[in-house]
Structure formats: C-alpha cells, structure tokens
Amino acid sequence: DSTTIPWDELEEYEPEDEEAEEEEEIAPEKTEKQKPVKAEKVKKVEDDEMEVSFKDTNAEYAYPPLSILGKSAGKPAVGDIKAQANLIKRTLQNFGIEVEMDEVSIGPTVTRYAMKPAEGIKLSRIVALKQDLALSLAAHPIRIEAPIPGKSLVGIEIPNTVKSSVGLGSLLEEKEYQGSEKNLLVALGKGVTGRAYFKDLAKMPHLLIAGTTGSGKSVTVHNIILSLLYRNSPDELRLIMVDPKRVELTLYNNIPHLLTPVIKEPKKAIMALRWAAKEMERRYDILEGHSVRDILSYHDNIMRPWYEEHEGEELEGYPDKPEKMPYIVVIIDELADIMQAYPRELEAGIVRLAQMSRAVGIHLILSTQRPSVNVITGLIKANVPSRLALQVASQIDSRTILDGPGAEALLGKGDTLFQGSDMNKPE
Known part of the structure; x- marks a missing residue:
C-alpha cells in the first residue's frame, strides 16, 4: 500500500481541469466545479482562434513560385x-x-x-x-x-550504390500535378520506376505517416503541406496544424490558410478536434439543406454556379448566398506526445472525424515516430486506411503501420512504402 502513496500525492499536482476530464464519471462534483473554466477555454478557442473566415481572398493571395523549391539532383548509380x-x-x-x-x-x-x-x-x-x-x-x-x-x-x-535526391520542385512541375483539377493532390515522391508518385488526399481520405528519427518523416510532412499550398488559395483550403515539438510546423504561422495559430499544447489539440467535429456536423446540415451528397457536389452544383452568375456584383446584397466551404486538413505532427497526455480523448476525436468527415471535406494527416500499438491503436488504424511508412526500427513497428513486414528494411532518408485504402499491398 505504501507504494501507492507517492502516486496519490503526484496526482494532486496535476492540472485540475485535466484531472477532472480524466475522472469525469468517478468524481462528478470535481467535474462540475471545473465546468466554468473548461467552458470558457473551449469558447475562447472556438470563437476567437478557431473561427473560419470565408472572406474573398483570391485576389490577395499570390501563389508562391516553383523556383523557390529544390529540384532533383544527381543520377542513381547501379553498377553492372x-x-x-x-x-x-x-x-x-x-x-x-x-x-x-x-x-x-x-x-x-x-x-x-x-x-x-x-x-x-x-x-x-x-x-x-x-x-x-x-x-x-x-x-x-x-x-x-x-x-x-x-x-x-x-x-x-x-x-543503388549512388542515390539521387528527389526535389519537390521537380515533382510539382510534372504534368500530372499541373494539369490536375484535384484540389488535394499531393506529391509523395518517385516510384521504383522513376515516375513521379501523386495521390489524392480526398480519396485516401485520411493519412497515417510513421518513421523513426532520420527516416525523412518531417520532410515528407512538409512536402505534403507544400503540395496543398501550391494548389489552393485560402478560399479553397484551410489548415489546422498541431506541433507539440514546437519546431516543425511553427514556421507556417503566418500563412493565410491557417484557421488558428499552430497549436503546441496537447489540450488545445483536443479542443481543435472537437471544433472540427462540430464543424463537420454544421456542414452536414448545409449539404442536407441543399440536397447534395458531398462537398464536391456542393462546389460544382451550388456554390460555383451561383458565384459565376453573380460575378462582378456587390455580394453584400445577397444574404442567402451559398457559403464558401473550403477543404479543411488537420495535421498532427507527433501523435505520441498528445496520446501520452490525453489517450482517450485523442482516440475518440480522431475516430469521430475519420468515420464521417470525408464527405464534408475535412481530412486528417497524422504522423508519429513511435508506431507502437499504444500510439496507433486498433481503432485509429481501422479508421485511417491510408498509410505512409518510412524506415522503422523493427518488424513489429512495420506490422503496426502496414499490417506486414517491409518498413524495417527501408533505406531511410525518404525511402517510403505507401499503402492506400484501395491497395492490397504497399508499394
């Protein structure tokens, strides 16, 4: 019994709102005491930080030039x-x-x-x-x-005895990317045949990325983000970024696509997932009101025709104008850090969105350098069917991310296996 005393004392020093959230059913009186604080914080995130602005920004937004991106360099040497x-x-x-x-x-x-x-x-x-x-x-x-x-x-x-580097600039110059009308087409690299490899996030519809330190996971996440930014204005795409490590995604803080500044605290990450779930329900109400099935039908049959018909007019005089509904991509850079603090809340938030958010244009990109069953739970795996595996430490980790071996034998530095929701085997 004496060994449990230090743990009880330690629990007293945990943040009260966090403890109340974890022990909601056991101690209802403590939860009630904390309700005003929690409600105030959630309200602040929703009303101040998480508010979506549908203001026209196409005229103001200048797409960055491809010339600032690195190009592919070197030729692979393969021997005889x-x-x-x-x-x-x-x-x-x-x-x-x-x-x-x-x-x-x-x-x-x-x-x-x-x-x-x-x-x-x-x-x-x-x-x-x-x-x-x-x-x-x-x-x-x-x-x-x-x-x-x-x-x-x-x-x-x-x-290969000598490997060539694959630059994002070279990938985004490809006809498959430039000529596509898919808003969420992302560049994943080059395949074993040397051809550029693109996938549509809208069809994935959520992506799980895993790789150990030095495998190229962070570079892969940046490439996916840039692929989206080079295709979409803030009217077409909004982002929610979660970066518990504070060093990877914070450099995007000034881009106009963000719904809220890059989130660094695990608790705010949970609040962001809850906001996204409420936004999902709100969008379903809009789609139901217009009798359309998904966001693509809404854009093609409701929103775009109306704005084309009233092009050049003062739109303030039309209170019933259709709402612009941008795609929303939620990017969590390190799942394990949040899972340690709020395991149940994080799993529930991810599963809730992953099950229903595809039709309303909300997509998840989750990454971790610890692909263990404690981080990538069975429920998360079942609801996030598309996986991108970089080099991992063991075959056990490979089976966790890909349901089979292979990722442990990758070469690192961007060497990748991708398994889509419509694929039986990774490639």
Missing part, C-alpha cells in the same frame, strides 16, 4: 545491371529455382529486377531466400515483391 541480373538468376538456380529475367526498373534509391518463375515454383520459396540473395549480391537490405502489383512477375529491389 547485366552482371547483377545473372547473379540473381544463378543464385536461385543453386537452390533449384528456375527463373526468366525480365525488365529492370531504375529508381532514385533502388533498382528493381523483375523475373518470371518457372511453372510450379512457389513464391514462398523465393521469398525464403532473401538472406541468401543479399549475401550473393553483397547488398543489404534487399526487398522482394512477390508478385509485383498488377504483373505476373517477382521483383527484387537492390539499393
């Missing part, structure tokens, strides 16, 4: 491709596996050798020889795709 292919074939033959070598794809960090196994060869036999192939090729780590998605081939990915 033919010799490597023959070595793979010979190694497999030594174990009684006949294969026919096929295409070779050279990416920024790895080269993929595709091959077609002879009839009757089980793919599990090839996968089991991963360590033997790594030894023969003097390459570590290697990755085996069995099969390559969309092809009847097996792929072996070998790290």
Whole structure:
C-alpha cells in the first residue's frame, strides 16, 4: 500500500481541469466545479482562434513560385545491371529455382529486377531466400515483391550504390500535378520506376505517416503541406496544424490558410478536434439543406454556379448566398506526445472525424515516430486506411503501420512504402 502513496500525492499536482476530464464519471462534483473554466477555454478557442473566415481572398493571395523549391539532383548509380541480373538468376538456380529475367526498373534509391518463375515454383520459396540473395549480391537490405502489383512477375529491389535526391520542385512541375483539377493532390515522391508518385488526399481520405528519427518523416510532412499550398488559395483550403515539438510546423504561422495559430499544447489539440467535429456536423446540415451528397457536389452544383452568375456584383446584397466551404486538413505532427497526455480523448476525436468527415471535406494527416500499438491503436488504424511508412526500427513497428513486414528494411532518408485504402499491398 505504501507504494501507492507517492502516486496519490503526484496526482494532486496535476492540472485540475485535466484531472477532472480524466475522472469525469468517478468524481462528478470535481467535474462540475471545473465546468466554468473548461467552458470558457473551449469558447475562447472556438470563437476567437478557431473561427473560419470565408472572406474573398483570391485576389490577395499570390501563389508562391516553383523556383523557390529544390529540384532533383544527381543520377542513381547501379553498377553492372547485366552482371547483377545473372547473379540473381544463378543464385536461385543453386537452390533449384528456375527463373526468366525480365525488365529492370531504375529508381532514385533502388533498382528493381523483375523475373518470371518457372511453372510450379512457389513464391514462398523465393521469398525464403532473401538472406541468401543479399549475401550473393553483397547488398543489404534487399526487398522482394512477390508478385509485383498488377504483373505476373517477382521483383527484387537492390539499393543503388549512388542515390539521387528527389526535389519537390521537380515533382510539382510534372504534368500530372499541373494539369490536375484535384484540389488535394499531393506529391509523395518517385516510384521504383522513376515516375513521379501523386495521390489524392480526398480519396485516401485520411493519412497515417510513421518513421523513426532520420527516416525523412518531417520532410515528407512538409512536402505534403507544400503540395496543398501550391494548389489552393485560402478560399479553397484551410489548415489546422498541431506541433507539440514546437519546431516543425511553427514556421507556417503566418500563412493565410491557417484557421488558428499552430497549436503546441496537447489540450488545445483536443479542443481543435472537437471544433472540427462540430464543424463537420454544421456542414452536414448545409449539404442536407441543399440536397447534395458531398462537398464536391456542393462546389460544382451550388456554390460555383451561383458565384459565376453573380460575378462582378456587390455580394453584400445577397444574404442567402451559398457559403464558401473550403477543404479543411488537420495535421498532427507527433501523435505520441498528445496520446501520452490525453489517450482517450485523442482516440475518440480522431475516430469521430475519420468515420464521417470525408464527405464534408475535412481530412486528417497524422504522423508519429513511435508506431507502437499504444500510439496507433486498433481503432485509429481501422479508421485511417491510408498509410505512409518510412524506415522503422523493427518488424513489429512495420506490422503496426502496414499490417506486414517491409518498413524495417527501408533505406531511410525518404525511402517510403505507401499503402492506400484501395491497395492490397504497399508499394
């Protein structure tokens, strides 16, 4: 019993409002005492900091030039491709596996050798020889795709001896990005074939990013944010950013897209999620009133036609004008820090939004460098189907983020596996 005394004493020094929130059902009288304080704080966040302004800002907002972004640099060096292919074939033959070598794809960090196994060869036999192939090729780590998605081939990915860097400026110059009408198209990098890789956040519809220190997680988050800023004015997109570390996202504090200054305290992060849930309900009421199914239908059939019809007019004289409804993206840079302080509230807030917010244009981007089951809970995983995995410390962490191995063998510095909601395997 004596060991519990220090813990009781420590609890007395915890913030009263936090303790009341955690023990709401056990101590109702304490919760009641704290209600005015909590209500006042929530009101301040909602009314002062979280208020959405739908003022026309298109004329004022100048899109930043692509010239300020870094471009891709260097060419990957892969060594003797033919010799490597023959070595793979010979190694497999030594174990009684006949294969026919096929295409070779050279990416920024790895080269993929595709091959077609002879009839009757089980793919599990090839996968089991991963360590033997790594030894023969003097390459570590290697990755085996069995099969390559969309092809009847097996792929072996070998790290390049010299890697090329992928600049965001080069990605955003691609026709696929420039010619797209999708507001939430984001650049994720280049694939193993060397082609630029873009995904639509509206279809994801939420994204979970995990990677250990030095894996390139923060750079990935910045690239996604910049991809959104280069496509959308403040009338089209608003952001809520949560940065408990105080050093990653605070540099965005002066951009006009923010609904509130970058949030640094865990408690305010919970308040922001609650505000987003209320905004979601409000938007559903608007969609219901106009008899449309989602935000895209609202923009195409209600909002845009009305503003085109009244272009050049003084809009103050139309009290019934349709409300401009920008997309809202909530970005939380380090999930673990908030999960330690408010585990139940954070999980409930994320799950509430993830289940229903897609149709009204509210999306979540969550990142963590600790992809453990205590941080990425089963409920969060079930409701955030799109995952972006960078290098992690162990296969257990890889299974937590991707439901399978692979992320522990990534090379770091931006090497990534993406698994979308419509994909069976990461790529």
